[in-house]
Amino acid sequence: MAECAVNGDSDVLIRAEKFKEEANQLFKDKKYEEAVELYTRAIEANPKSSVYHANRSFAHLRLENYGFALEDASTAIACDKKYIKAYYRRASAYMSLGKFKPALRDLEAVVKVRPTDKDARMKYNACSKIVKQKAFEKAIACDDNKKPVSETINLENITVEDSYSGPHIPEDGIDPAFMENLVQTFKKQGKLHRRYAYKILLEVKQILASLPSLVDIVVEKDNKLTVCGDVHGQYYDLCHVFDINGLPSLDNPYLFNGDFVDRGSWSVEVILVLLGYKVLYPHNFHLVRGNHETDYMNQMYGFEGEVKAKYDGMMMQLFSEVFNWLPLSYCVNRKVLIMHGGLMEQDNVTLEDLRSIDRNRQPPESGLMCDLLWSDPQMQSGRGPSKRGVSCQFGPDITSKFLKHNELDYIIRSHECKNGGYEEQHNGKCITIFSAPNYCDQMGNKGAFITLRSPDLKPKFTQFDAVSHPEVQPMAYANSFMRMPGMF
Known part of the structure; x- marks a missing residue:
């Protein structure tokens, strides 16, 4: 024994x-x-x-x-x-x-x-x-003169075969009709030609690189913003959100709060749709980096394997470049701060500190960038060691102090599966939103999204259940170590 x-x-x-x-x-x-x-x-x-x-x-x-x-x-x-x-x-x-x-x-x-x-x-x-x-x-990796893969791709050299029957990006660029076609094509398990996938990635990289690490946005009076949490490659549940709440448009803006990929086996479809909408509506569709938009998580939890299976290794390198440019947080009407993980290990952090983070890299093991991607709230006051082994946990007093210091009302974060799809903590000042129902086909949780309406930005929660999907298991493309019996 x-x-x-x-x-x-x-x-x-x-x-x-x-x-x-x-x-x-x-x-x-x-x-x-x-x-x-x-x-x-x-x-x-x-x-x-x-x-x-x-x-x-x-x-x-x-x-x-x-x-x-x-x-x-x-x-x-x-x-x-x-x-x-x-x-x-x-x-x-x-x-x-x-x-x-x-x-x-x-x-x-x-x-x-x-x-x-x-x-x-x-x-x-x-x-x-x-x-x-x-x-x-x-x-x-010591070759400092090596060009980024984005600078080596010539779209004109990638031929679209006559046999290709999927959606084509018009000469004038992505439009709503193309995006609707793309959503439906992926629903039917179709594929986007790699020339168009590369085109989306190259265009979105330029858009993201022009943004600060903390992006300020304004929701005008009587308008709304929909905030979604983790999707984790659950494409058919993402489509269900669009069925419930409408496709993204100038009048129907969205913010997706990180962890778009990994674990679920349609991460490629999820991320291409999200990036496509970012190209179409650069000022009305928003993406925040999560801890799974990083190289080693992608290597272990399936995104890298999926990209290589559906496209090629060069495209994975380009995805990595794009992920490095994703903003780390958003501030809505100077009232609500949104990040994937949570608050920081140090006190007196300002919004300007977050705005000026050098983010074009893989996340470090500590510091502001790490905290924004990895930290979690706790019930106890003060800070505690992270249950994840990265960053920290922060209590209601930490949240209150941060909000007061930066003249904010509350924070929205994701990063944790919740049975009801969301949870309000720290006297309602720290909200977790999670949009992957029945996470990994085994947790039995609901998904949820938040509607924020101006001017008060009081959060309204919409819950939803998982929908059926083709018979492909979660983690189908994950590293073989993670798919071995007895490990997870």
Whole structure:
């Protein structure tokens, strides 16, 4: 039995085991938050059980709480260095955080103990391949004179074959008819020709590069703005939003608050539609960068694999360039600040500080840019360590102080799956919006979007359920490590 010896009342240990069994059932029922609560009660009764810590680690992985998952797996290993599942869990957490070398060390420990375990060997080989690839990329990255891929593409050299039956971008550029055609083409599982996909990417890069890192927008009196949260490649649910709320137009502006791609298996379709609308309505359609619009997340969670499967590696490089130029936050009527993650680890940050962030890069591991993409709210006052292992968590007092310092009413952020599609925290001053219903086909949550009407900008929430989609599983294009049994 993979548990440390404990001294304690046998009734307490029996109760702890009962909590664990109930938590295991909740986990099977995909009620991960409730499972975490009961694993915690089991741990409180028997803190030396490696099994309880490893099980809670797995539940945290399902909730994308990678920092907590890492901590629990490490505790399980400290309790029992021979408990192999704990090494699997910690390797998963490390991989999710882009820390491939320590993940490889954990998997190496597993392989040493179980040299004939085919599954362990497959995981080790998958991780080893990534580490070697990263080392190669680092070795060739020293060429400072290498041109961005956007400067090497000549659209005139890309021929549209006579056999192509999808939508064509008119000579005068993208228009509403093209976008409606594109939405319907993707709905029918059709494909956009790569010449037109490249054209959208090149045009949108120029538009995004002209914007500051914090964009100020105005919603005029009696007009509205629709704010959507994470979509995560769930294209058919995105279309459902458009069915409910209308297609984007000059009179029907949208803001999508990051995490357009990864996990869902129609990320290419989602992002091309969103970028196409940004080209069509550059001042009435808005996109904020999320933590999944980054290279290592795309490599692990499916977007890179999907782009390469549907187009090619060069297009993935161009997507990376475009993502680097996505703004990090928006401010509506000088009243409402919108970002993907949340507030910062440091006090007294101003809107001007956010406006002047140098964002044309992959996000650093700390600082304002990292916080805007990764932080989360917490119920307790003050700041706490991030459950994700990146940035921090911030309490209601932090929100209140930031709003007062910058003369704002409230913030809107996304980044977390919510059962009802949204949640109001910090006395209504911190709103989370999430627009991917039944996230990854397993969470059972609703999606939601927010309607803001001027002049008061009081948020109105619209909830919606997931719709059916073709039989392609989430994570279909993810790194093989992430699709292996027992990892996620």
